[in-house]
Amino acid sequence: MEKKPEKRGMIDTWIDKHRSIYTAATRHAFVVSIRDGSVDLSSFKTWLGQDYLFVRGFVPFVASVLIRACKDSGESSDMEVVLGGLASLNDEIEWFKREGSKWDVDFSTVVPQNANQDYRRFLEALMSNEVKYPVIMTAFWAIEAVYQESFAHCLEDGNKTPVELTGACHRWGNDGFKQYCSSVKNIAERCLENASGEVLAEAEDVLVRVLEHEVAFWEMSRGGQ
């Protein structure tokens, strides 16, 4: 039986083109070590502390995406999708705090490492009004999708993920989060369909840069301090 060709957008084309960095971001050694159970708990704690700081900086970024969805989008549903993401960050911060006490990580003493600061500076630059809506939506999708793909991998068949880490994996690996990422992707794809060549080039560049920042972010956990 012949299969109907699926509609492929720009993002899928770019992911194919930049497959090696996409795989590096979504199948990083740290994530693979969670899945195979060999994870070093000091690495996990480093990641937890750094990601808590990252998420605090991610909140104003998502808030700015929300404002752009209200102002720049022709589709009223964009705002609802982004608002859902912002609302779940509220739970996420509470989750981090509980997890911090569980693992004895005192967030007030965690110092952001260079990769974290670089990533947050990159997000700040994306909050400028000069950045076009399709570019912002592409970045937003990539940031969320890396975590979704990574942590879903830790829950797939055959995993040996330690039970005390499954909470983290479910946070980003659950079906609701997958659905949300797919909604953000649809928004980005719709915007990219009407974008100029210049905006497309910028969106592709931003996508690759997000993936590079994500790889550098996972790399921090290896320091294990």
Ligand SMILES: Cc1ncc(CO)c(N)n1
């Ligand atoms: C580094 C990083 N990227 C993405 C997310 C969320 O998707 C997160 N919490 N941290």
